[in-house]
Amino acid sequence: MNSNAVRTFVDDRLETYIAELKSLVEHESPSRDKGRLDLLAGAIADRWEGLGGNVERIANDAGGDHLVGRFFEAAPGPPALVVGHFDTVWPVGTLARLPLRRDGGRLFGPGVYDMKTSLILVAGVLEAFAALGLRPARPITVLFTSDEEVGSKTSRTRIEALARESAHALILEPPLADGSLKTARKGVGRFTLTVEGKAAHAGVAPELGASAIVELAHQVLKVAALNDPAAGTTLNVGLIEGGTTPNVVPARASAEIDARAVTIAGAEAVEKALLGLSAVTPGTRVTVEGGFNRPPMERSPAVAELFAKARRVGEGLGLALTEGSTGGGSDGNFTAAVGTPTLDGLGAAGGGAHADDEHIEIGSIPERAALLAALLLEI
CATH class of the missing domain: 3.40.630.10 (Zn peptidases)
Known part of the structure; x- marks a missing residue:
């Protein structure tokens, strides 16, 4: 041969x-x-x-x-x-x-x-x-x-x-x-989730603020709920940032997300879900950027x-x-x-x-x- x-x-x-x-x-x-x-x-x-x-x-x-x-x-x-x-x-x-x-x-x-x-x-x-x-x-x-x-x-x-x-x-x-x-x-996706809130003095007037970190916590749980290991869909919040000092209600927070999917349809579903995330905490706003840089x-x-x-x-x-x-x-x-x-x-x-x-x-x-x-x- x-x-x-x-x-x-x-x-x-x-x-x-x-x-x-x-x-x-x-x-x-x-x-x-x-x-x-x-x-x-x-x-x-x-x-x-x-x-x-x-x-x-x-x-x-x-x-x-x-x-x-x-x-x-x-x-x-x-x-x-x-x-x-x-x-x-x-x-x-x-x-x-x-x-x-x-x-x-x-x-x-x-x-x-x-x-x-x-x-x-x-x-x-x-x-x-x-x-x-x-x-x-x-x-x-x-x-x-x-x-x-x-x-x-x-x-x-x-x-x-x-x-x-x-x-x-x-x-x-x-x-x-x-x-x-x-x-x-698997296809590979990278997403950045950003939360904008409102700063306030944490001791004097916390009620005037809207915590971006609290909202980010809600969003992290939403992202985690999208995991479907049986279908080969996995998401990982691998990096979070937020706040300035402990005595300030944080006005901004963000998370970096890794997403993986076995099928193109699965990748499209994950992308749609992430880009459709919305805020839970009054006074905050959520934006998501990114997508799948490698299709399955x-x-x-x-x-x-x-x-x-x-x-x-x-x-x-x-x-x-x-x-x-x-x-x-x-x-x-x-x-x-x-x-x-x-x-x-x-x-x-x-x-x-x-x-x-x-x-x-x-x-x-x-x-x-x-x-x-x-x-x-x-x-």
């Missing part, structure tokens, strides 16, 4: 790819540091051009530039879209505290799992295709963005546009803890069919692929929401995303490269 040859190719060159991965990890690239992101984008673009790609660098004044690489453009049919990101949650200087280290079969470092190893998977597969004379079933479009960790605000439009013109989307985010691919993700990735029939194909492809590699869902969001939420069959969690095995013990299982690199190659060759 050709994809088994890809596994052997990557495995034989594994130390070379680990050295390349170390270089990527040691180039710190937090989501809001345009200078560092753009330098990394340039290095990735050079790498892709060396692999025969037609590379488009998408200028982004609001953050780091994004990259689109097009490969095998003469192949028939709409392309397979491969999606990843090269920004991380880690601030500059993290390497001084958490230096890259290798411990047995694991490589530890900030951003190694989420998700710079996926850049190595792309490079390994494309190099193997060239060396082995393999051609994919359709053209390949590779999109790596610079702002996934902060909501993909500047890349969303391009993600959705590329998804609409693609046969399917393969998302190189990490898999579930047990290695399962992701065929469903639903396990549609098209997604289920794509996974079934992937499972059959995996069998040829000796892999028993399984699927699952997660409450976190990714750019796969966008590709699925526009109707493009999407398969997520195709990155390397490991753990500790966004945590001090972030790591990959080095031995999973050839296996995941072979899986990605098989999907590109056979679907």
Whole structure:
């Protein structure tokens, strides 16, 4: 099987790819540091051009530039879209505290799992295709963005546009803890609830005031009542602020809300409920701003069919692929929401995303490269 040859190719060159991965990890690239992101984008673009790609660098004044690489453009049919990101949650200087280290079969470092190893998977597969004379079933479009960790605000439009013109989307985010691919993700919403009241002296004339904090307490309970775990709908008031000093009836208070929903209909219902909240306490006013910045990735029939194909492809590699869902969001939420069959969690095995013990299982690199190659060759 050709994809088994890809596994052997990557495995034989594994130390070379680990050295390349170390270089990527040691180039710190937090989501809001345009200078560092753009330098990394340039290095990735050079790498892709060396692999025969037609590379488009998408200028982004609001953050780091994004990259689109097009490969095998003469192949028939709409392309397979491969999606990843090269920004991380880690601030500059993290390497001084958490230096890259290798411990047995694991490589530890900030951003190694989420998700710079996926850049190595792309490079390994494309190099193997060239060396082995393999051609994919359709053209390949590779999109790596610079702002996934902060909501993909500047890349969303391009993600959705590329998804609409693609046969399917393969998302190189990490898999579930047990290695399962992701065929469903919750949608993610962010809302700010603000209460305006009326200040007054708490000792002399409290009756002249209207407490924004008391009203906020009522609203927090209303938000909590919207939770429906059985339906996969969860809301969390994660931050509250209000008041000035203890002897003043507070004139203002606010809350930051995280909302998650399994279906688009569920997300719409939550959004409608939150935006419809009204005040209970006389003399106060409630306003809610925000919305779902990532729609749910639903396990549609098209997604289920794509996974079934992937499972059959995996069998040829000796892999028993399984699927699952997660409450976190990714750019796969966008590709699925526009109707493009999407398969997520195709990155390397490991753990500790966004945590001090972030790591990959080095031995999973050839296996995941072979899986990605098989999907590109056979679907």
